[in-house]
Amino acid sequence: MADPIKVYPPKPSHVYFYATCLIDMFYPDAGMAGIQLLEREGIKVCFPEDQTCCGQPAYTSGYHDEARAVAKAQLGLFPEDWPIVVPSGSCGGMMRKHYPRLFKDTDHEVKAAEVAARTWELTDFLLNVCHIKLKDLGEPTTIAMHTSCSARREMGVAEVGPKLIGQLQNVNLVEQVRAEECCGFGGTFAVRHPEISGAMVSEKVDTLTDTGAEAFVTTDCGCLMNISGYAEKNGKPLAGQHIVSFLWERTDNGSGS
């Protein structure tokens, strides 16, 4: 019923970085930014070459045989007991919350639970495990933030993004109305129910624009693709970034890798 209470591990020497397929193909810069932020914290980042997709698209569409085949291929990527860090609440939620359900009563049940317990959303990991301290090098700016529903509700990290941004002294974070409402992405939902998803994202873009923010950041590339894509198509002046890209750009003094 209730999710187990999170117990943060001590800061490790190594982590696995599970980039997610959206970042791999569409937003590799966000992936690099995440890796560089972790490395700057003195952590060795292992990027398992054989990673593909967590399996969520098939899982939420009901194709669990197919999801399981893909998820099974991910389970073996993390042999050491290092934390698995994911720059997405959605894929993180899939691994942490849904892998145990997907592999229930199978030979991989124990392995899935073990991987689930080691899975962390990246910003949560930076703030609460690395205890990151950010030094803002950027120009003054005003931004808004959209926390994805899975980051908020499955990974329980709604407080994390604002806290990290709060460390940046030249950044003014403004909150849009109905901040906790879904942007309408929902994976295949956006394609199956385009009219509903379209109505949701149009209101999300309006509320973000109404804040007067120059840009918005988000924890998940699905939301980013959705919100930015709508803003672009409809000529709304609202730029978007993955939060880790934003954090890295504002704090990178060129000494990073």
Next chain:
Amino acid sequence: MSQASSEDPHHIDVKEFHPRARAAIADPKIRQNFRKAMDGLISKRKDAFEGMDLEALRDLGANIRLRALANLPDLLEQLEKKLTENGIKVHWAIDGDEACRIVRDICVARNAKTVIKGKSMVSEEMELNHYLEEHDIKALESDLGEYIVQLAGETPSHIIMPAIHKNTGEISELMHEKTGTDLSNDVEYLTASARQQLREKFMNADVGVSGVNFAVAETGTLCLVENEGNGRMTTTVPPCHIAVTGIEKVVGNLEDVAPLLALLTRSATGQHITTYFNMISSPRKPEELDGPEEVHLVLVDNGRSSIYQDDELLDTLRCIRCGACMNHCPVYTRVGGHTYGTTYPGPIGKILMPHLIGLDEGRHLPTASSLCGACGEVCPVKIPIPDLLVRLRRESVDGDKLNPAKVRGHGAKRGTLEALVWKGWSWMHARPGAYRFGTAVAARLRKLQPGQLGGWTEYRTAPRLAAKTLHERMKERGQ
């Protein structure tokens, strides 16, 4: 609903979800009515739980419901025994049709011609009004929202606020046209007119029909939650009261009612408590001067015992019908209650209705969700609604060989092409080499990427592939 045939004028084709959704979204009045109402309800709920240990209370609520379900057959028998001892007659109905027949038989035995109704979603599920009309028994709704909806010849668009889709002007015009009430935007005036019209009906009704919020096995008590007083009128003024309820509404002890009530009203409308909490344990006793001389309870199964068979689906039966899931649902807020075409709209409808009407008929319901989780987050009895939506999606495409589908009408949504696409997707993503090769080739060919991607690009630009995948960049980095 399952009994409705295509010739039936009341029949709504649940499968026509998409056109109704499009129409609702294109209607600014509907969107504004729902948005305004839902925003208000969300903030009232939040205020109502202020200062309480909501998580502990929700845990208790969930456990009370689970405990009741674990003992369901025993509790139903205990309830029947206690009610019978108290003088209340208990009836059992396998489905909505049988429940309708039971109500009609009671009316016929009393030579009853008019029925006044308190709010009851189970009676909507049974389509009781329609059935009674067909058998020359007039059924009149007395809850103001239900009354308005009935005047309009519609069905409720919300389980707690049936007429939420209408604004004051629309209601005034409707009352003017149907009852001769003067046109007015004064809600007090409209309410007073309805009071006058309905008082006469209460006095003349032969039978009162109500729902039940909790049925307490320990004491044989039927509990009803309401604000208007029409529920009390319905259960007190006519000489015969018939309560209809789903078999899952039973709880073990009277004590269980206190936390459930605290959760129900705060979750539903943000009230600490409703104006009336009405607990009925017997018909009028010889020395008493008012109240019905006959009280009946109709226990309706209508698919619930099937839901009960499965450990996961069983959670659906925890529901206490507060409507918080719909109030917080971004999809419901956009499309409104009627779009679903089902008795219960919104998230609870999406996980309950497929069992009542079959997953073939209700195949679109579980897909109409972004799985944002707002419903599960506010559910006062912690029903994992998003997980149940995923479960029903799986059942509707027969998507799991290890866990064969069980719900009636399963597999109806499985299309050959779609299944093939997922098979191909799975093949590629389960093979890292194939994945790396495929994504790298896609990155090279990104200039050829189609600009139109079905429903996605109706509203958005197409996502743009990066020149190099992260895999490639990490490889270059020597990792």
Next chain:
Amino acid sequence: MSSRDTILQRLRNRSGGELKVPNCDFSVMQRPPSSVAERIDQFQKTIESVHGEVHLCTRESWIAQLASILSSRGARSLLIPTAHQIGRDLRDSRQDDLPELLIYDEPIENWQPHLFNEVDAAITSTRGGIAETGSLILWPTPDEPRLMSLVPPIHIAVLKASELHATFHEAMLAQNWASGMPTNALLISGPSKTADIEQTLAYGVHGPKELIILVIG
């Protein structure tokens, strides 16, 4: 097989096997101890927030206060309990500005139109109140039947301050309700109301438009 037996058999033979019975921890229902004054204060605030009206009275003053409340509303008739002390006190009182006093001493069938159309107000006793939710507990009796608190446009309830409980949960345990429930038990928390027309509150939709509570200290 009867529908009853079919349903029960399906439930008993569930394919998922026997269900685990969870433990129910009621400690969240407990409240820290409170004084009578605190409970009155909370009760008053809560019920006033839903349009209830509270008058603090004494045993000596309540009839005069009642008379003035009723005359300010222009009430011409007041339905009172027949045997309860409240009814007897009112009948015996020398207060001369009370409206016409009526008693409910025959079955409703004999005088329904009169009750529905002619009676302006009714006064009842209570079995206590609930501070947290601003609720009155009523167990109607042959002496104070169910419709007294429902049909007339004004309902006046007499509440003893000493009988205010912190919560519904506490009240039902303290009064041992589980040992036997009456024909009808009620919690009343304000006048009848609706928000069914565009979320706009309107009072007196079916029941009383006004709920007035005399708290006897």
